[in-house]
Amino acid sequence: MNRGLLSMAVLLVVAMLVSSCLFVVKETERAVVLKFGEVVRPDVEPGIHWKIPFVHTVRRFDGRILTMDARAERYLTLEKKALMVDAYAKWRIIEVRKFYTATQGEEARAQALLGQRINDGLRNEIGRRDMHEVVSGERDQLMEALTRELNNVAKSELGVEVVDIRVKRIDLPAEVSPKVYERMKSEREREAREHRSRGQELAEGIRASADRERTIIQSEAYRDAERLRGEGDAVASEVYADAYNRNPEFYAFWRSLNAYENSFRSKSDVLVISPDSDFFKYMDSQSGKR
Amino acid sequence: MAWNEPGGGKDKDPWGGGDQGPPDLDEAFRKLKQKLGGSGGRGDLPAFSGNIAGIVVAVIIALWAFGGFYTVDEAERAVVLRFGRYLETVDQGLHWNPPMVDEVIKENITRVRSSAHRTLMLTQDDNIVDVSLSVQYRVADPKAFLLEVRDPETSLGHATESALRHVVGSTELHQILTEGRAQVASDVRTRLQRYLDLYHTGIAVDKVNIEDAQPPDDVQAAFDDVIRAKEDEERVKNEAESYKNGIIPEARGMAQRQNEEANAYKEQVIARAQGEAARFQSLLTQYERAPQVTRQRLYLDSMEAVLASSSKVLVDAKGGNNMMYLPLDKMMTQSSSPVPLNEQTLRQLNERNERALPAARDQRQGVQP
Numbered sequence: 001m002n003r004g005l006l007s008m009a010v011l012l013v014v015a016m017l018v019s020s021c022l023f024v025v026k027e028t029e030r031a032v033v034l035k036f037g038e039v040v041r042p043d044v045e046p047g048i049h050w051k052i053p054f055v056h057t058v059r060r061f062d063g064r065i066l067t068m069d070a071r072a073e074r075y076l077t078l079e080k081k082a083l084m085v086d087a088y089a090k091w092r093i094i095e096v097r098k099f100y101t102a103t104q105g106e107e108a109r110a111q112a113l114l115g116q117r118i119n120d121g122l123r124n125e126i127g128r129r130d131m132h133e134v135v136s137g138e139r140d141q142l143m144e145a146l147t148r149e150l151n152n153v154a155k156s157e158l159g160v161e162v163v164d165i166r167v168k169r170i171d172l173p174a175e176v177s178p179k180v181y182e183r184m185k186s187e188r189e190r191e192a193r194e195h196r197s198r199g200q201e202l203a204e205g206i207r208a209s210a211d212r213e214r215t216i217i218q219s220e221a222y223r224d225a226e227r228l229r230g231e232g233d234a235v236a237s238e239v240y241a242d243a244y245n246r247n248p249e250f251y252a253f254w255r256s257l258n259a260y261e262n263s264f265r266s267k268s269d270v271l272v273i274s275p276d277s278d279f280f281k282y283m284d285s286q287s288g289k290r
Numbered sequence: 291m292a293w294n295e296p297g298g299g300k301d302k303d304p305w306g307g308g309d310q311g312p313p314d315l316d317e318a319f320r321k322l323k324q325k326l327g328g329s330g331g332r333g334d335l336p337a338f339s340g341n342i343a344g345i346v347v348a349v350i351i352a353l354w355a356f357g358g359f360y361t362v363d364e365a366e367r368a369v370v371l372r373f374g375r376y377l378e379t380v381d382q383g384l385h386w387n388p389p390m391v392d393e394v395i396k397e398n399i400t401r402v403r404s405s406a407h408r409t410l411m412l413t414q415d416d417n418i419v420d421v422s423l424s425v426q427y428r429v430a431d432p433k434a435f436l437l438e439v440r441d442p443e444t445s446l447g448h449a450t451e452s453a454l455r456h457v458v459g460s461t462e463l464h465q466i467l468t469e470g471r472a473q474v475a476s477d478v479r480t481r482l483q484r485y486l487d488l489y490h491t492g493i494a495v496d497k498v499n500i501e502d503a504q505p506p507d508d509v510q511a512a513f514d515d516v517i518r519a520k521e522d523e524e525r526v527k528n529e530a531e532s533y534k535n536g537i538i539p540e541a542r543g544m545a546q547r548q549n550e551e552a553n554a555y556k557e558q559v560i561a562r563a564q565g566e567a568a569r570f571q572s573l574l575t576q577y578e579r580a581p582q583v584t585r586q587r588l589y590l591d592s593m594e595a596v597l598a599s600s601s602k603v604l605v606d607a608k609g610g611n612n613m614m615y616l617p618l619d620k621m622m623t624q625s626s627s628p629v630p631l632n633e634q635t636l637r638q639l640n641e642r643n644e645r646a647l648p649a650a651r652d653q654r655q656g657v658q659p
Contacts, residue, residue, distance in 0.1 A: 171411070222548060225551065264597075
């Protein structure tokens with residue numbers, strides 16, 4: 001072969017050799033180097049590294065924060081109420097060697113181990129609290145306690161750090177939901193009834209107060225009217241009395257005459273008269289003397 | 291664009307020969323064939339193959355170098371890894387990194403993404419509520435987003451669900467359904483951001499919207515009925531108000547009428563009294579001037595009027611002891627028949643009745659205790 005092609009071939013072979021001696025660990029990965037199955041470099045930094053081909057093998061693991069999504073499980077609270085709790089955990093590998101030896105580098109195995117421990121932890125923590133505390137108030141404390149507890153074990157046994165455990169869902173078991181719905185319904189019915197009755201109450205009050213007001217207005221009007229009439233009568237009486245007192249005898253005479261006139265003005269009034277009266281004084285005698 | 295840049299250099303252009311157009315390519319091949327065929331001497335080959343190898347190497351290097359150019363958009367940031375190790379995060383513009391040595395991952399950091407959730411969950415007062423919400427977020431830290439967490443968007447989903455349930459679980463149903471909604475959204479946002487920071491997701495939550503919060507379908511009817519009951523309450527109240535507004539002004543009107551009537555009566559009786567008193571006084575003045583004559587005249591006038599208008603029987607019973615038969619009923623019929631029943635007589639009759647009635651009433655009242 002000529003030199004040019006030869007040099008090219010040599011270059012290629014060298015390149016292949018070099019590339020098999022090199023390996024790259026990505027920023028997202030953690031790796032161990034094994035020499036015939038024995039860990040010789042426990043924690044390889046991200047970047048490019050040398051190895052001896054066929055002697056050293058490289059095992060890579062995901063170094064990012066991973067998610068362990070547990071299945072929803074049934075837990076009992078302090079007062080023996082069942083809750084369906086679905087939790088997830090965030091974890092990552094911190095000691096690669098320990099992780100490799102504990103799990104053979106299988107993520108699924110680590111997940112299963114973690115899941116088991118999280119379930120146990122949750123069962124303990126939930127069993128110590130009543131439902132109300134689990135659902136609302138003490139979630140944060142519950143989770144912090146659980147994370148702390150789990151971390152001790154996880155770090156020493158699995159070489160992983162549990163960043164956080166969170167409850168994703170807390171639900172009542174399916175067979176309890178209808179009862180909750182029933183209760184919610186009855187609460188709403190109570191509220192609805194209360195509104196309606198309160199409406200009736202207010203309405204009745206308004207009507208009654210309106211009736212009272214009307215009665216008062218009517219009575220006061222009657223009172224004032226009577227008072228006015230009385231005043232009128234009083235003034236009229238006074239006027240009459242003032243006038244008639246000037247000559248009571250003449251008033252009696254004049255008033256009597258008026259009364260006679262008013263009393264007998266129809267042909268149907270029959271008077272049986274004796275001619276003795278003053279009127280007939282001249283009927284018997286022209287002198288008017290009897 | 292990239293290979294037209296001044297720094298790029300002509301030799302990096304893989305289509306450099308394309309300047310002469312397609313026909314020239316055929317010509318070039320022909321020339322190449324001629325060269326191969328024409329130079330029969332074997333001594334030429336090493337030099338020629340060396341040239342070829344050089345050209346091939348140069349082209350490979352040129353291609354490799356050219357492949358290292360990339361642009362980062364205004365909206366993007368690029369994370370550069372050198373042999374897998376994080377090197378830098380670069381801003382917008384044209385950049386060059388050696389290919390195969392460096393890996394460049396671009397990520398949009400301004401685009402607002404959205405993720406939606408909808409689930410049933412427990413509230414503080416052990417009720418169940420159906421909440422749907424959407425989270426608007428951006429990638430704030432591309433390095434963390436790309437390198438620190440596996441599947442950051444799933445993490446976001448989990449964290450959202452956890453935060454939402456936590457907040458809803460600490461809030462009462464009524465609050466969630468009514469005015470507490472905004473508070474729930476803001477609490478979820480704070481909590482969610484805390485989780486995401488803890489997980490190094492590099493995600494910044496812009497906004498959390500509670501799109502809808504309603505009771506579960508099974509109890510929706512009961513909730514609607516409460517709303518109807520509230521309306522009923524208002525309606526009944528309004529009806530009562532309208533009743534009130536109807537009767538009170540009416541009563542006031544009636545009161546006004548009574549008052550006016552009483553006033554009228556008062557004025558009437560006073561005026562009548564004054565009139566009658568004045569009449570009497572005037573008469574009295576004249577009477578006092580000539581009492582005897584006036585008295586006589588008045589008496590006679592009145593008696594005349596009385597006797598003229600009524601039926602009368604003059605009985606001179608001075609002798610007195612013999613019984614007299616007066617056929618009064620016959621006289622009544624006789625006397626009444628010729629009286630024409632005209633309007634005047636009717637009025638007179640009415641007036642008499644009216645006068646008689648109050649008298650009768652007074653009598654009755656007098657009897658009663």
